[in-house]
Amino acid sequence: MHALRLCLIAGLAATVLAGCSSKVADKQQYSGFLSDYTKLQAMDSPGGHPTLRWVSPDFHSADYHGIYYTPVVYYPAAKPGARVSQSTLDNLKNYVDSRLKVAVTKHKPLVNTKEPGTLVMKTAITTVSAENQDMKFYEVVPVAAVIASTMAASGHRTQNSVLYLETQLSDAQTGEVMLEAVRKAYGKTVPNNSTPITLDDLQQGVDEMVNDVTAFPVQP
Numbered sequence: 113m114h115a116l117r118l119c120l121i122a123g124l125a126a127t128v129l130a131g132c133s134s135k136v137a138d139k140q141q142y143s144g145f146l147s148d149y150t151k152l153q154a155m156d157s158p159g160g161h162p163t164l165r166w167v168s169p170d171f172h173s174a175d176y177h178g179i180y181y182t183p184v185v186y187y188p189a190a191k192p193g194a195r196v197s198q199s200t201l202d203n204l205k206n207y208v209d210s211r212l213k214v215a216v217t218k219h220k221p222l223v224n225t226k227e228p229g230t231l232v233m234k235t236a237i238t239t240v241s242a243e244n245q246d247m248k249f250y251e252v253v254p255v256a257a258v259i260a261s262t263m264a265a266s267g268h269r270t271q272n273s274v275l276y277l278e279t280q281l282s283d284a285q286t287g288e289v290m291l292e293a294v295r296k297a298y299g300k301t302v303p304n305n306s307t308p309i310t311l312d313d314l315q316q317g318v319d320e321m322v323n324d325v326t327a328f329p330v331q332p
Contacts, residue, residue: 143238145187145278146292157295158327161320164294171281171290178223178230179216180284184209187236187278196240196309203311208237208277208318215325226284239276242302242309273299273313277321297321 142149152164184205192198212235216222223230274296281291297317302309 142294143187143236143276143278145236145238146280146294147289148292149294152292152294157321157324158329159320159324161295161297161324163296163324166292168288168290170288173219176220176229176231178227179220179281180224180226180230180232181213181216181222182232182234184212184235184237187238190237190240195242195307200308200310201240204240204275204314204318205237207311207315208235208322211318211322212325215322218326219328228285230284231281231290232284233279233281235277235279237275238278239274240309240314242271242273242305242307271302271305271307273302273309273317275299275314275317275321295321295324 148166151166153166154162154164157163186201186205190196190201192201213222216233220231226232275298277295277297279291279293279295280289282289297320299309299314299317300312302313
């Protein structure tokens, strides 16, 4: 009887943990903005945050003297809703754009034309959302797990605000892709699934990503 109980607890715990949110983007969350997702590999960013990234073996930073920066876009086109207003979408895009542009200049100066010896950088915000927080260890017991799952189903469980970015660097002359990355970042927590998400909620995640861009190790 004791063994059966342990098996039931283990099974319930596994079911609960299986529903926990992933720290990186899942394949179902790829937007199609990038040219090839198959080469992406999970690794830590310079700041220790999980990310998906691929760098071409042909990429050498010394081959390039500047970056042609294209403004951040929403892909697919963003539609405001009850949780994310048009004002939030506009403010978020402007904030990402301004912070990212400054971070890029820490590596290479920006150029106004796609000339030989330059990289083209394009970036998209692909998701702005919120998801239920991961189950804590103390919640993975029968009664607490049932309560937590009931709260999640009813929309009363605390959520993490989340932001997904996809970015690409390509050779301006040949069009060859040199780097691609997909990043999932967490912002502040929100009380439930009806709480509006604002720039203030997402700013922490943006800042973490921008700091990682600044600290990204330059290829020789």
